[in-house]
Amino acid sequence: MTTITALGLVLLILMVIVGGKQGAQSFLSLLFNFCVLFFSVVMIAFHFPPLIVTLVAGVIVLALTIFMGGGDDLTSQTAFFTSVIVLVVLVLLIVPIIHIAQVQGFGQEDSEDLEGMSLLIGINLLNISMVTAIISTLGAIAEAAMAIAAGLTEILSQHDQIASKQLFRDGMTIGKQIIGTTFNTLFFGFFGGFLALFIWFSGVGYTFGEILNDKVFVSEILMILFSMIGVIVTVPLTAFVMKHEVDYRRKRNLPFSDLDK
Amino acid sequence: MLRKRMVAHQWPIPVIVAIIAVGLLLVIGVKYDYPLYHDPVATITSVKNGKPEKQKDEFENQDTETSQKLVGKIRNGPYKNQKVRLSNTFSMSGASDKQYFKNNDVFLIIHHHGNKLNGTIRDFKRDFQLALAFWMTICLLLGIMMFSGLMAFFSVAINSILFFWAVKLNSSTQGAKVLLIFGLLTLLFAFVTLWIVIGFNRQMLVTMLATIGGTFISIGIALSVFALTHDKGMYYESMQYVTQLPKPLFLAECLLGSLGAVMDESTDIVSSLFTLKQERPDISQKQIFLSGRQIGKTIMGPLINVLFFIFMAETIPMTLLYLKNGNAWGYTFSMNMSLGMIQSLISGIGIVLSVPLASWFASLALRRKSM
Missing domain, CATH: 2.40.50 (OB fold (Dihydrolipoamide Acetyltransferase, E2P))
Incomplete structure (x- = not known):
């Protein structure tokens, strides 16, 4: 058995023990997300327009992550609706910034890996760095929206007479409490992924100025910042969408949550 | 409670405008530096x-x-x-x-x-573009999150300093102690981050216990699996930018990568449970545990996906280059995406383990009096 299969099995078993059916669904969503990601790259390799492939893949990934990971319908709907809005906002931000930062392709640090490869592949890699940035934010947007929405649904199910204004404020409070650790998830996730690069900078003795203008470094930091912006925008938007959803359901006497079913 | 006061703290508009304006001047300064x-x-x-x-x-x-x-x-x-x-x-x-x-x-x-x-x-x-994006993030952070945003920024800044210090320390020991350095640093990171973000109180201690438990147990499980499968299918040679022994470096990357997410899961669960306790002071210990599990199992999937997309997105340009150079899908996956996948799985294990840990610790801490 390969290490990937073994670790995958361990994760699946733990997820089923902790989350039951929902845990199994979450595991499946991870698998499906991988398939969507891999086939998006393959489609781009076949010269489908990269940004359109990414947008479609992005919406599918958000839906898979949220509807297959989430439990109740209020949390999932609110989170999905919010995260699609945030995705659009981020794309509008990422495209111009990557364009002026010109972080396409590979850096001088990659030259060893590029040996013997043809670089004239006929695909504009500037678009690909936009794709990379957009994809790296998807998980963060979905997670932030889910965390706020799940917290609010839980408060609603324990305290269903709560005023919708207070609910918005509770959403911001949960958001303010989690923003710090969400930032640290992103920070550690990205820096953990690129630890080797920083060790390289330190070992080779890059100057501060060289690091600040380095293609790989700038592209990495931009990805962190885009994810952080995504999370920041997600907090008030989720609370806002949830408040409206609750007002709407109250007006029509619809149930808030199917937790008790 | 101190935390409550901090959250309620609102800044007058002139302060925010001043911060934004000074930042803009700095960004323009970087353009002409x-x-x-x-x-x-x-x-x-x-x-x-x-x-x-x-x-x-x-x-x-x-x-x-x-x-x-x-x-x-x-x-x-x-x-x-x-x-x-x-x-x-x-x-x-x-x-x-x-x-x-x-x-x-x-x-x-x-x-x-x-x-x-x-x-x-x-x-x-590229320094101007970097500064511009940085400034935009800070403006949004302070504008929407106010004081909590400042604290979140502060914790990332402190962690960056600790991180760079550890990288220097690692280079000065030629990478021989990379696991020890980043292992100890993980404890320090957890303490400092949660102290800044939550404040020093019971909620923070509960969160920290669950975080450290989840992170280290997941690395332990990963090490056992590596030993049992004899590292089969681990393409350490495909790691990028490697200047030292790859396996310990990869483990250090896993440790750091999962720490943030495990901390995030624990904090989400514990903070929601503490908020819940405020809304309904008479809730029982068992109900707290069950609510924690409910919140935890809802967000664990999305949280694993956060790291999955971070680890995998970085591999896209090289994967594409491999595909366009006539390599088979399987070989392309192995050489570019498999390590990112393994890192996602190890982090996932830590995240899942923190659900029962955080719910259990929180239910113990909240069992007695109301807040």
Whole structure:
């Protein structure tokens, strides 16, 4: 058995023990997300327009992550609706910034890996760095929206007479409490992924100025910042969408949550 | 409670406007920071493009290459304000070259050519773009999150400093103690981050216990699995930028990568449970545990996906290059994506384990009196 299969099995078993059916669904969503990601790259390799492939893949990934990971319908709907809005906002931000930062392709640090490869592949890699940035934010947007929405649904199910204004404020409070650790998830996730690069900078003795203008470094930091912006925008938007959803359901006497079913 | 006061703290609008304005001035300053660089910097003043030439490689990829004749004005150093002639070639794909435009700032190597100056472009100047994106993030953070945003920023800043210090320490020991350094640092990171974000109180201690438990148990499980499968299918040689022994470095990357997410899961569960306790002081210990599990199992999937997309997105350009170089899907996956996948799985294990840990610790801490 390969290490990937073994670790995958361990994760699946733990997820089923902790989350039951929902845990199994979450595991499946991870698998499906991988398939969507891999086939998006393959489609781009076949010269489908990269940004359109990414947008479609992005919406599918958000839906898979949220509807297959989430439990109740209020949390999932609110989170999905919010995260699609945030995705659009981020794309509008990422495209111009990557364009002026010109972080396409590979850096001088990659030259060893590029040996013997043809670089004239006929695909504009500037678009690909936009794709990379957009994809790296998807998980963060979905997670932030889910965390706020799940917290609010839980408060609603324990305290269903709560005023919708207070609910918005509770959403911001949960958001303010989690923003710090969400930032640290992103920070550690990205820096953990690129630890080797920083060790390289330190070992080779890059100057501060060289690091600040380095293609790989700038592209990495931009990805962190885009994810952080995504999370920041997600907090008030989720609370806002949830408040409206609750007002709407109250007006029509619809149930808030199917937790008790 | 101190935390409550901090959250309720609102800033007057002039303070926010002042921070935004000062930041904008700094960003503009970075645009014109030429004197700070030792290396010559030039601004491109005119561009003449040659005729695009079609290129075809052995894998039938079609591309074009275009040569450029550029004139730049040097912005710093002994040749300041002099003209320099530059040449460049770019391809349509731009894998390791790029097209230059008027008003681009570039770093140069200058050669004398009789009376005239010639130069070679070394790199594009990106510090202004970086500063701009940074400033936008800070503005949004302070504008929407106020004081909590400042604290979140502060915790990331402190962690960056600790991180760079640890990287220096690792380099000074030639990478021999990478696991020990980053293992100890993980404990410090958890303590400092949660202290800044939550404050020093019971909620923070509960969260920290669950975080440390989840992170280290997941690395322990990963090590056992590696031993049982004899590292089968682990392509350490495919790691990028490696300058030291890859396996311990990979484990250190896993440790760091999962720490943030495990902390996030624990904090989400514990903070929601503490908020819940405030809304409903009479809730029982068992109900708290069950609510924690309910919240936890809802967000664990999305949280694993956060790291999954971070780890996998970085591999996309190289994966594409492999595919366009005629490599099979399976080989392309193994050489580019498999380590990112393994890192996601290890982090996932830590995240899942923190659900029962955080719910259990929180239910113990909240079992007695109301807040």
